[in-house]
Amino acid sequence: MTVSVIPVGPQHPVFLEPFQLKLVVEDEVVSEALPRFGYVHRGLEALVVSKDFRQMTRVAERICGICSAIHGMTYCRAIEKLLGITPPPRAQMLRLVWSELHRMHSHLLWLGLFAEAMGFESLFMQIFRIRETVMDILEQTTGNRVIISVNVIGGVRRDLDAEGADGIRRALKKVAGDLERIRPVLVDDYSVRKRTEEKGILAKERAYELGAVGPVLRASGISQDIRRTGYGAYGELDFEPVVESGGDCQARCKVRYRELFQSMDLIRSGLDRLSDGEIQTKSKEKPEGEILVRSEQPRGEVVYYIRADGSKHLQRLRIRTPTFANMAALMDLLPGLDLADVPLVTLSLDPCIACTER
Amino acid sequence: MTSMLKILLKNGTGRYATRLYPAEAREPFAKNRADLSFDPGCCRLCKTCSRKCPTGAIEVDKENRTWKRDVFSCVFCGDCIEACPKSCLSFVARPPLPQKHHQQAVVYATVPERSKK
């Protein structure tokens, strides 16, 4: 039996971001995997010493392009708690709407890339076509497609008028119809099932032990969602985490697919409950103290730690991203897999390297 | 297999999903943040915008009465717009044309003297 070490990445067609896996392979079967990071480290956390805490909101948004609104919101929530202010209810609900739209476009992006990793190009194009509708709503309501820059400390910057809300409702209806149409392809198609079923199974206990988060954890049958802690406006809405029991690639795909519908429900009820009033609470104070804040990102739980001493610069900002938490699970999944399944299983965890390395 | 085929047939017979750009361009959305306009007439050279800008894209020179913005540094966040006490800044929905040289990508304006009351 020959043992060889194959480096996968940092440039690899399936990994859209630079990260390397060194795979020890024995006759096409992986026996060990070693990850290697550090290719896109930008030192964003260290910027707290040169940018003031309000300017840091813009930096926090740029930690990750795909869930930028949620990073911005989490940062603002942390600072708001330190300042002791609460954003007005309307602002909280708008944050929810935009966060869920971000979750939708992130999940659609992932579904598309997943289809592409399977070699299913036409499905990839179809999903990206659906995603474009969501991107258009974001652009229409906020002015930007990806980094929407709506979160400010104390609330949001852009308001949503009745016409905008109707536009969102109409677009969601279209997205829901389009998604229904691709359901049979994702769930029942013979070749898709051959590629995804029983691949990279993460058992419930193992997922818990390794500290997996987000859709990966929920696909292994554990019902956990940070949104259920009721931060922001999530407390006002009633929803249950989407849970699947398979733990394989198919289950992770189903969780994300169903979460798209959950996000649409949340957006619709959010828009229905949108109260009138202010969208920003102003404060002239400087943050002081220490705080830990958690949010649910499309990939799972993100943790922000902030320490401030009452000056305009923060002392320390530390972020634990969901991809980092899921890496341990990935290293557990890879040994024993066929080499051909490695890209798909890695992608099924939805790794976001730019935000992991910051 | 047939389910994908149905979608593909529908795509093949339906409308195009893309536009033949630039022959057929979509109007930008009204709230688009594509460019930043500056009105030198109302500026008081107070430097608030340049202090608030997270990327340091704006440079205000009080002595020479100039206001400068580096288009490549600007990330269109809108912090300067909110900060300006005189509302001299606003977003423009239509994106600017591409520039050949970096120097051309700096918006440079001389602020006119105001008669003292």
Ligand code: SF4
């Ligand atoms: S929009 Fe933002 S980045 Fe651009 S000049 Fe204004 S404050 Fe600076």
Ligand code: SF4
């Ligand atoms: S643009 Fe506004 S904020 Fe900037 S210097 Fe002029 S008046 Fe001040």
